Amino acid sequence: MLTSERKALIQTVLLRDGRVVAKSLAQELGLSEDTIRRDLRELASEGLLQRVHGGALPASPAVADFARREESGSAAKLALARAAAALIRPGQIVFLDGGTTNVQLARHLPRDLSATIVTHSPSIAVELVQHPHLDVELIGGRLFKHSIVAVGAASAEAISRIRADVYVMGVTGLHPEAGATTGDSEEASIKRLIARQSAETIVLATEEKLGAASAYCIVPISEIASLVTQASVCDEKLAPLRAAGLEIVSA
Incomplete structure (x- = not known):
């Protein structure tokens, strides 16, 4: 699975479930937790999610001036x-x-x-x-x-x-x-x-x-x-x- 595909899937899971659990998603995709956590870090740096212990939550859009x-x-x-x-x-x-x-x-x-x-x-x-x-x-x-x-x-x-x-x-x-x-x-x-x-x-x-x-x-x-x-x-x-x-x- 390409990085872009993983990131799109992560955002789909966030929308569907209201949260992402890194360990569970890694097991589901047959990937390492480190790979998922790296994706979460990159998505967080783009303001697309909020990282929390063990995974991520949807990021608030209320950041404009x-x-x-x-x-x-x-x-x-x-x-x-x-x-x-x-x-x-x-x-x-x-x-x-x-x-x-x-x-x-x-x-x-x-x-x-x-x-x-x-x-x-x-x-x-x-x-x-x-x-x-x-x-x-x-x-x-x-x-x-x-x-x-x-x-x-x-x-x-x-x-x-x-x-x-x-x-x-x-x-x-x-x-x-x-x-x-x-x-x-x-x-x-x-x-x-x-x-x-x-x-x-x-x-x-x-x-x-x-x-x-x-x-x-x-x-x-x-x-x-x-x-x-x-x-x-x-x-x-x-x-x-x-x-x-x-x-x-x-x-």
Whole structure:
């Protein structure tokens, strides 16, 4: 079997099964594990999968810059934002993560909602300037330009002094085994801290992020209460997440 044929087969298995186990695939093809692992390394370097211990998972496609992500999937993000807005209750302290879907959420919070919004996203803070009843606390720090959020020691210190009722988290991948993931280690660390300072974590994720993984783990599925995603997502894709304990909110 040619290298190109093996790589095509690996991607077919990923699409079909949601993961590749190097040992099993090597045995099935009568090849060495080293050959399969080399193929996995090369595919990972091309951004076509995410290597994990023993094999690989589908790579998250959510790697474009903020401006391009804001333009893509706008109808789905709007639906998720409206569904998530309905979950926020008066009087709560809510931490809104950065990301294009959460910007939409900020735009669609009810005008009569009285609550406190904490965010490390300047984009979200600006969206809430004209909201009549929301108190907004903006966390400072070093700007991570890809997501337009503050990160670093100053951010972590400020976040550690806050206890939020709800954290609305953005992710680049959500997988039943890999958990919630993102593509930057420092951003993952800040997201993890926010989740652990919050009573409840809600993830907003469009379909292409489900069953996918990025390089850095934020939290396992067990530390997430709810997932807000598109109503069009098939039950086959949602079943492993539901079995892991997630409440699914369809938008």
